Amino acid sequence: MITGSIVALVTPMHADDSIDWDALARLIDWHIEQGTSAIVAVGTTGESATLDVDEHCDVIRFTVERSDRRIPVIAGTGANSTREAIELTQEAKSVGADACLLVTPYYNKPTQEGLYRHHMAIADAVDIPQMLYNVPGRTACDMLPETVARIAVHPNVVAIKEATGDLARGRKILELCGDQILLYSGDDATAYELILLGAKGNISVTANVAPRAMADLCAAALAGDRARAEAINTPLTDLHQNLFLEANPIPVKWALQRMGLIGPGIRLPLTPLSEKFHQPVTDALKKAGLV
Numbered sequence: 001m002i003t004g005s006i007v008a009l010v011t012p013m014h015a016d017d018s019i020d021w022d023a024l025a026r027l028i029d030w031h032i033e034q035g036t037s038a039i040v041a042v043g044t045t046g047e048s049a050t051l052d053v054d055e056h057c058d059v060i061r062f063t064v065e066r067s068d069r070r071i072p073v074i075a076g077t078g079a080n081s082t083r084e085a086i087e088l089t090q091e092a093k094s095v096g097a098d099a100c101l102l103v104t105p106y107y108n109k110p111t112q113e114g115l116y117r118h119h120m121a122i123a124d125a126v127d128i129p130q131m132l133y134n135v136p137g138r139t140a141c142d143m144l145p146e147t148v149a150r151i152a153v154h155p156n157v158v159a160i161k162e163a164t165g166d167l168a169r170g171r172k173i174l175e176l177c178g179d180q181i182l183l184y185s186g187d188d189a190t191a192y193e194l195i196l197l198g199a200k201g202n203i204s205v206t207a208n209v210a211p212r213a214m215a216d217l218c219a220a221a222l223a224g225d226r227a228r229a230e231a232i233n234t235p236l237t238d239l240h241q242n243l244f245l246e247a248n249p250i251p252v253k254w255a256l257q258r259m260g261l262i263g264p265g266i267r268l269p270l271t272p273l274s275e276k277f278h279q280p281v282t283d284a285l286k287k288a289g290l291v
Contacts, residue, residue, distance in 0.1 A: 011051065102131065134160065170194045
């Protein structure tokens with residue numbers, strides 16, 4: 001069982017938008033040194049939507065090989081086509097990923113029954129631990145707690161990343177699913193509160209720039225130490241907000257560039273962070289003691 005801070009890692013790119021493998025290697029090593037509990041490769045923050053299928057699989061393979069079992073790797077293998085999601089999940093298993101993260105199918109807006117059948121089909125097809133991922137603000141598709149409970153009976157479905165930031169939603173999932181499924185936050189601003197309620201960790205954007213602080217924050221919350229968790233979280237509050245001033249991962253890639261950790265590359269239709277947001281993101285980094 002993975003607990004603590006799980007980074008939704010960016011995919012570094014050169015100015016010509018080719019993947020910067022050297023920078024990716026450095027980021028992986030840095031996260032291991034800083035106490036990050038696991039890495040999500042090619043999730044939303046990793047620009048899964050802008051990588052082609054070969055690149056998607058190559059980043060997963062590279063992350064597994066570079067981490068060299070020092071840290072678990074969760075591969076982002078969700079798709080709005082069930083067949084494609086199965087193929088990506090099979091590939092992730094073949095290269096040694098420890099688990100897969102499967103976002104709800106986006107754009108085509110399936111019914112709750114469609115979501116159930118989609119995830120059950122993937123779980124039946126590939127014998128690897130699978131984490132559901134609900135982020136309706138990006139997918140236009142909301143997987144309800146009752147549907148999560150239906151899917152959770154499958155032995156290959158072990159967890160859910162709930163990114164609504166709705167603590168009542170998280171509590172409902174815990175009540176309906178009990179020990180059948182592990183709950184993880186997908187919202188940095190409310191992560192420690194959800195962990196105090198019973199979640200096992202946080203899949204984090206903020207951890208890209210503040211891995212040690214997020215690791216300490218999750219550890220405090222897992223220990224039930226609200227006061228320490230709040231104290232660690234306070235300098236990070238502006239980061240939690242300002243890293244979403246434009247669509248993720250635009251701000252966090254700019255922040256990492258500002259910190260000298262990656263280059264400027266990002267792929268269309270994503271664009272570099274608007275100049276008007278440079279100062280707010282810099283101020284958030286300063287408040288957190290990162291620049």
